[in-house]
Amino acid sequence: MDDGAIWLEDAERLIARVRSYNPRADIDRIRRAYAYGAAMHEGQFRHSGEPYITHPLAVAMILAEQQLDDATLITALLHDTIEDTKSTFGDVADQFGFEIAELVDGVTKLTKLQLTSTETKQAENFRKLFMAMSRDMRVILVKLADRLHNMRTIKAMRPDKQAQKARETMDIYAPLAGRMGMQWMREELEDHAFSVLNPEGRRSIIHRFATLRREAGDVVDKITRDIRIELDKAGIKGEVYGRAKRPFSIWRKMEEKNVGFSRLSDIYGFRVVVASEAECYSVMGAIHQRWRAVPGRFKDYISQPKSNGYRSIHTTVSGRDAKRVEVQIRTRAMHEVAETGVAAHWSYRDGERVENPFAVDPATWVRALTEQFDAADDHAEFLEAVKLEMYSDQVFCFTPKGEVVKLPKGATPLDFAYAIHTRIGERAVGAKVDTVRVPLWQKLRNGQSVEILTAEGQTPQASWLDLVTTGRAKSAIRKSLREADRDRFVRLGTELMRVAFDHVEKRMTDKAIGIAARALGVPSGEELLARVGSAELETRQVIAALFPGVTPRPADEIDARSAVVGLEPNQPFGRARCCQPLPGERIVGISYRGEGVQIHAIDCEALAQVEDQPERWIDLAWQSGNHPAVHAVTFDMTISNDAGVLGRICTLIGSQKANISDLKFLERRQDFYQVLIDVDLRSIEHFHAVRMALEAEANVAMIERVRDPALSP
Template identity: 40%
Template sequence: MSLTTPDSTESGKTKSRAKRPGTKAGASHIAQEEAAPVHGVASITALNAKLAEYLTPAELKKVKEAYRFSDEMHLGQVRKSGEPYISHPIAVAEICADWKLDAQAIMAAFLHDVMEDQDVKKDELIERFGSPVANLVDGLSKLEKIEFQSLVEAQAENFRKMLLAMASDVRVILIKLADRLHNMRTLDFMVAAKQRRIASETMEVYVPIAHRLGLNNIYRELQDLSFSHLYPLRYRTLGKAIKAARGNRREVVKKILESVKGTLAMAGLQAEVYGREKTLYGVYKKMRNKHLSFSQVLDVYGFRVVVDTVPNCYVALGTLHALYKPMPGKFKDYIAIRKLNGYQSLHTTLIGPYGTPVEFQIRTQDMHRTAESGVAAHWLYKNGESNLSDLQQRTHAWLQSLLDIQQQTGDSAEFLEHVKVDLFPDSVYVFTPKSKIIALPRGATALDFAYTIHTGIGDHTVGVKINNDTAPLRTELHNGDIVEIITDTNSRPSPTWLSFVRTGKARSAIRHHLRTINLGESVELGAELLSQALSALGIDPVLPDHTIEKLLGESSAKSLDELYADIGIGKRMAALVARHIFGLMGISADMLPSQALGGSELDPVTIYGSEGVSVQLSPCCLPIPGDTIIGQLRRDQGLVVHTIECLPAQRLRAKEPDRWIPVQWGSDLNRRFDCRIRLLINNEKGILARVAAEIGESDANITYVGMDEDDENMMTQLRFTIQVTDRVHLAHLIRNLRKVAGVNRVERERG
């Protein structure tokens, strides 16, 4: 993903810009804005009317000053549509006014582009409008002209700046979302390539943020707008199909509405009932995920029931279940356990007239406000602030986690990667032993849970109990699980944890530990890998000082050890760094020897299995001495060793051949290695004891036992993880196990 910068793509302004005008020059544009509609804003007068509904005269005066200053600064700039650029800040301010954001936020909405467009300094904004407004504008502005190694790095750093500003003041992201929404509404004026790039960025970053903050109206509109530019033909085709379906289904919707309203009235419930249509993207997503045709998507329409109290939500639910039969497994109670973004409703799917599934959402008026406006409801409905305190706390906790990730992260691209991991709309809700509810992204593991409680707990985790049963740390959690973490002060994070943790907080904390605590091992491995890569290119591994200076300047590493460490943990590839050094020495890339392209002719790296965090034996195939092996350089996991026959490794190697290097076992390996075996045995008394005894007599340790029964065949499948010294030891053990009475088959399990 590439992040676009505001002045090049988002705003759609022309390249030619006037110099900063004097203080009297903006009057003509003010008159123009009052005379002509501008993309949803009838005029500055109409915006003033919205603001006057909730701002004081003194606040309105300050907002007007910000508008005039913005108009002066943008004088001479026009958008791709040909309209004066000031039309964009007005539209952004109107969206913020719909949320009833305060005067400072409205002023920042008017001023959000002046720092980067016209070189207005932050000090000037502080002097004119005060520090809070200047800080908001600064958080919304891209970084000043700092030299970055790449456009991606610059864009990621700009995004990090915005998110960290958001962590201290959520209004930053609200204004940014308003800015992005208006730019998406006017994206048709951009060239097709930029439309797709901006739409992709919006779908990947801004849509999840809007959902994470509970801004459902913006979330849905941004989804549909992005969909329309990413897949215009699909969007148009699906739009026509839904338009045609409206006529076909109008009678069904009308009949359901009348029945539901009548039934609720008879039950004595005061309720607002109205139908809602799935967004185009919602329909498309369901068709794609479930491989359905449009005619098979029956629940294009849903219904909302808004009642006055929480108890009446459940009364309404029972009333609806008496009217139409509920579909089993399609009821969700988001009132008792609200979603991560504060959303609350009862969800149920019923079999309506003609056998059509119909979804109902039942909620109170306060829940409805939060569902539509999320954290913005804090400004929209200040009288209900006490009801929203939990939502505000959840939002604050997530924003605070951004600061935690920032402190543990090495660079902006990595920070963005961690944040994106946490922007998942689906969540699971689990409990601590003291019944506290913890929300996690779907797919999160028990180890993610530990890091969510506290980084210190995650770092020292040695075991976990799920619903009072011992389970592996990689166990995926499900709704309602009760999770208890077992810690040991002597325990430390393992690089293998990175292969299964899901949350950004856990990933960044583990990487931070590996990067700092085990720096020496990573430096040593990185130096060896780079030395071998340079030797393969015919370059003396002892580099001259001027080459090292150039290399550090162009790689953004502060020292040679930092560069070695990056190679050792897989963040940089030795072959590519060597190739870059080749270029620094004045030799073109097309003169590289063939082995520089794939690394297949490099001398093998010797491993002993005791290198610690820098070298990992892959859990998918668990290589042991005697196996033919190959190494994969994985980002922040160092060198991961697979057997040459490993199918996952073969697939990964086909995708990224440059990340694979030859490795070989060293001699005098004075340790044991994990290995998995599978036995098919007769389901008879005492068989497990005989097998375990034979494993012990063969001088192997058992670290795990699993069992799958097959009642029809009276057979049982046993799975063991055992520790052996090498392939010879394993072969001896397997021969002995095959002699045990009741054992039908023994084989090594490789996947």
């Protein structure tokens, strides 16, 4: 079969797709458009070596998947003829009518716009882009589909051209697709651009997903089945879809939250499509009854739709194996708008234009914007207004001098202060938003004017880390806290290491600390002590670097690997993080497929989640005898902020033959600290002895054992 026959076969596939949703389509006209485009592009080839006609065909197929009208598909087949062939506007108008010629000419003009040029030129070209969109939105639909196919085949281009196209896609076309309500296209455009701009980052995320799948199986299939079971119980008919989020979406969350992949929670997304609004709320109730809802992660876009017509219920729950998952719940009509956005205005079903009650015409938004600034000579003002509208996942705020500061959604005045300059952030004591005094933790909105109030002598507080969202602000605050607390951390680290050395019956010396620093790649012994004091390094890492063969466990102690009675030989098990059971406490095992058995205290609140699954419960008991101090328990303590208090607490814990394995500061105030201390213990009796010793310390205001059902597997 020659190439021409292959491309004709592709054209017939396009025809078949159009017939599937629009039996009344003018098939002969579409075939003529394909033949005309193939004749005009004869002898032209793409960077990949394929005949050029394959590109217009692919663009038309992308639009046919959105069930668009004949005129849009014909425009896609002809969109490069006026620009790249001998065909003219008049030729296209004679062959296919004035409407098609206008659309093809509009796409041609968009292609020629340099949207990444200098700011003045960029603003002017953006104005032209929006003017073209206001005349006929189908122009931008074809252009977006054109860009999507180019990004799907971008690897055939020169590396420098790939980078240019990827940046332009990430900055302009992807956000524009999102603003048009075509979220699926936005995500795919971003991911293709991400693969060019940061291939290592994308590969690392894909690798982590592959590792997760090997370790836990197909989580998406498991959770999808779980949701379907809950729908069946509630007597609701619906479709359930699940998927892992795209690599760039994961990367963006990691950057915005300044966390690693392992600390990111909702990396899976699920969608439930039902028949009515009432059923949407019934599904939400069924899901919340089955799984614990995550506070602050519920949005009802059905009662309060987005400006582009998007309607859906969003909720995040702590689902199977404590993995956070986002669930979107909507009706079929809402789903069609969510999937196709602006394309819904030209979509067909069974030969009829679809009238979707939830669709909002974005042309109204575009027309209002272009009319508002049509007469304006201030290019920068127009550009700012466009970006405020387009980049809805970002916040654009203004300094008192009118300069624009771009921040992620959820940013606060403190983020704003650090974005201007680290020195302003460090001295911030308050803020005025639109001339009104507001706290530093208030979330900023698009277009607000922000003034930061500063004071000499102000320094960053540890609590600020919870007030900011940008990596820049978090990094600057942490650095400042480290410098301010360095002396205290060195003292605390010294005490922690002294206790650790005593635990293995060794003597701590400056020489030993220096050798450990070199072994761990730390610049100096003092820096090592500071890192231990700030919980960046664990004492056990230092001991292991110096004495790899040393074990403090006496010969008569029970091996921690066989500490539990009632398991099958070599059956893997672990202590549940939610209750951290200790030898001497009554325990029960809960089996998890692929993860062995988790040991819970018999009074653990998390057991309520599996009380209707008795087949997973295993009767267990601790081995009788002398257990090693390897079972970590977390203490939540509030202590006085006085010199030497932390050192005394460490000494107290060490005197009870217990080891501190981790220490985190939750809050630092002028008069107190709140800290989480992980202490390795032997048994429940050992726990009571340590707790009693700490409660007797005058500088300990409060001490509690941390038990959190949300941490259950």
